[in-house]
Amino acid sequence: MRDLTNEILELIRRTSSSLPPDVEKRLRESFEKEQPGSSARGAFETILKNIEISRANSTPICQDTGTPIFYVHYPVGLSTIKLKGQIRSALAEATKRSYMRPNAVDAIYDKNTGNNLGGDDFPYVHFEEVEGDDLTIELMLKGGGCENVGRQYSLPDNSIGAGRDLAGVRKVVLDAVHKAQGQGCAPGILGVSIGGDRGSSYIKSKEVLFSEMGTRNADPKIAELEERLTSEANEMGIGPMGFGGATTILDTKIVGLSRLPASYFVSVSYMCWAYRRRKMTVKGEEVIYD
Amino acid sequence: MKQITTPITDDVIRDLKVGDAVALSGMLVTGRDAVHKWMIETFIKKTREPQGDDLQVYEELKKLLNGSVIYHCGPVVSGLDTKEYKFVAAGPTTSIREEPYQADVMKHFNLKGVIGKGGMGAKTLKGCEETPAVYFHAIGGAASYIAQTVTKVHGVFKLDFGVPEAIWVIEVKEFPVVVTMDSHGGSQHAVIEASSKKILEDLLAR
Known part of the structure; x- marks a missing residue:
């Protein structure tokens, strides 16, 4: 061999120096949505400039x-x-x-x-x-910054009224985005895994992040939840870096696993914009x- | 954009408000998790005896940090073999991990600011009012860009903490930051946390 x-x-x-084109495209689109003169727009400007410098110089x-x-x-x-x-x-x-x-x-x-x-x-x-x-x-x-804001929930979660169904999944994912604020280097990409044990659930929530931006789950019901979560997360207005703004989450990817009758885990892996x-x-x- | 050069006076700090864009120049010192813990335990709370070159480094830091800024950053550095150090990538790390330590470190060394990302909490905000100091938010992940503003690496302390955790003494020119916590109790992070919480509650009720 x-x-x-x-x-x-x-x-x-x-991988370290050249951001994938699909990610860069989504960042450029998001930049256009921020108000001129805002800190959010300034953050995107710096992000986009950094992407070019890194690629040109082979630096991280x-x-x-x-x-x-x-x-x-x-x-x-x-x-x-x-x-x-x-x-x-x-x-x-x-x-x-x-x-x-x-x-x-x-x-x-x-x-x-x-x-x-x-x-x-x-x-x-x-x-x-x-x-x-x-x-x-x-x-x-x-x-590590975005890894630190990842979360795992065991449903039901009474603190936010999340039951063992997709409505409950929606609630905990929105909670995770709120708790992350700007600390995971928003705008982020969510990898969500439903089911599994604690270990397999977290691993799958990262594995799903290997797919391209905009790739939807084959199940229309899950695809719809992916779109809805991205849009509702953005309603919160946390914005890039948590400065406040239109884009907090660039995309959401959900994967379903088998679970034990007793367990219902939802794992959220948060990927920073430097995807x-x-x-x-x-x-x-x-x-x-x- | 306001141009500010270290060392910074209290008057300049008091003039800064949340939302101000600043181009920062002059000498800075990097310090993150290991450094803050070490400072608190060895020199501020004194729960740990100084070891090795601790006291010598402390004397240097007192001079370097007085009126200056600490940067939460674990850089990628080239020239480790030759000691001709150069910052290759140097964006901010998440600051909230230093929340237990930051206000005390600020007051002890008379820091005029902290550069990081993600913002900090109530204890640090109070420290900003009392010292006075501000929180400068750099753009997380903008590492190659920010490294280009680092014009010189003057030296390094505590390299045994590892490259990302060491204390790097650097000179920067027009490092772009935004004030997100000021010395008058203003915090963009507290504002966004509260406004997004309200929307979250509405969403959860749907």
């Missing part, structure tokens, strides 16, 4: 280069041990080149490892064996980046 360390390094560089969009979350779909027969080793080498090299900030801190001893490698779970790598010959590696960088996700596909000798 060929060594993909350099190709993965390139994936990391792109955000200094918090986040938790690196890799999703690897590999064909039968490829060694995941080797792939994981290459991902880790590429990440250490990316850190040396300042595409990434050293972000792995030992939680017991408060020691930053300096190279972004922190035990078996940092970076987070998920492997999935798939049919066919192509290898795809997706990378998402999720910063960094990129993909590479290896087709034989060819490597294609999105």
Whole structure:
């Protein structure tokens, strides 16, 4: 199997410094909706200028280069041990080149490892064996500010009158957006998972964020709730950075899981506007980046 | 946009109001979670004995911070091998985590401001009135842009806290910020929290 360390390094560089076009487009549209002279409009101006500077100079969009979350779909027969080793080498090299900030801190001893490698779970790598010959590696960088405002609810939640149904889901998601205010670097993107156990629920709420902006759930009922949540969250007027303004949430993505009869979890992962996700596909000798 | 250069006088601070856009220049010091905890425990509440170069760093910080500003930032820095440090990416981090410490740190070092994102709470707002000081909101995630306003890295203390948590002494030119908490009790964050809460309650009742 060929060594993909350099190709993965390139994936990391792109992810950290070049925001996906669908995200940038949505930010530009939102900028137009803010009042001239407002702090909200000023925030968007700075955001858009920063996107251009980062792309031109290959420097991180955000200094918090986040938790690196890799999703690897590999064909039968490829060694995941080797792939994981290459991902880790590429990440250490990316850190040396300042595409990434050293972000792995030992939680017991408060020691930053300096190279972004922190035990078996940092970076987070998920492997999935798939049919066919192509290898795809997706990378998402999720910063700590937005990760901190994520929330998990166990329904029913009497404090906000949320029952075990989609009406209850709507209530807790709006509550999460309110509690986040501007602290997750609004405008944000919501990944919502309904069901699962506490662990799988949070993981799926992030996984759903790999899809493109505007991708709707196949179930029309859920798709409608996604649209409604984005629109109602924006009614709250929290605005970019919490300055007040028209856009608080850029998009909402919901996924449903199986749950135990006793449990009804709703997990909300908040993704900041610096919604960094990129993909590479290896087709034989060819490597294609999105 | 108002042009302000550190060190800042109390009169300049008292003139600032919520909503003012400011271009900040001069010397600043970065400090976030580890630094605030260390300052409080070692020098303010003195629940921990100074260790290593703690006292020496403290003396330097007293001079650097007097009339200046602390920046909640964990930068990406190049030149770590050669010590020819350069800020590559340097946006603000979420400030609310320093809420337990900030007002005391402000008063102790006579800070005239804090730069961060997301705003802070009632205790810090009271600290802003008393010190006096203001909260300057930088744009979260605008890291490459803000790094370009950092014209010089003068040095670093406590690098053993890790690159993001160390105390970086920097010089900035026209760093763009917005005052969101002033020294007269005004807080944009409190206003938005309350107005959005009211709308949330209406939405939940639907």
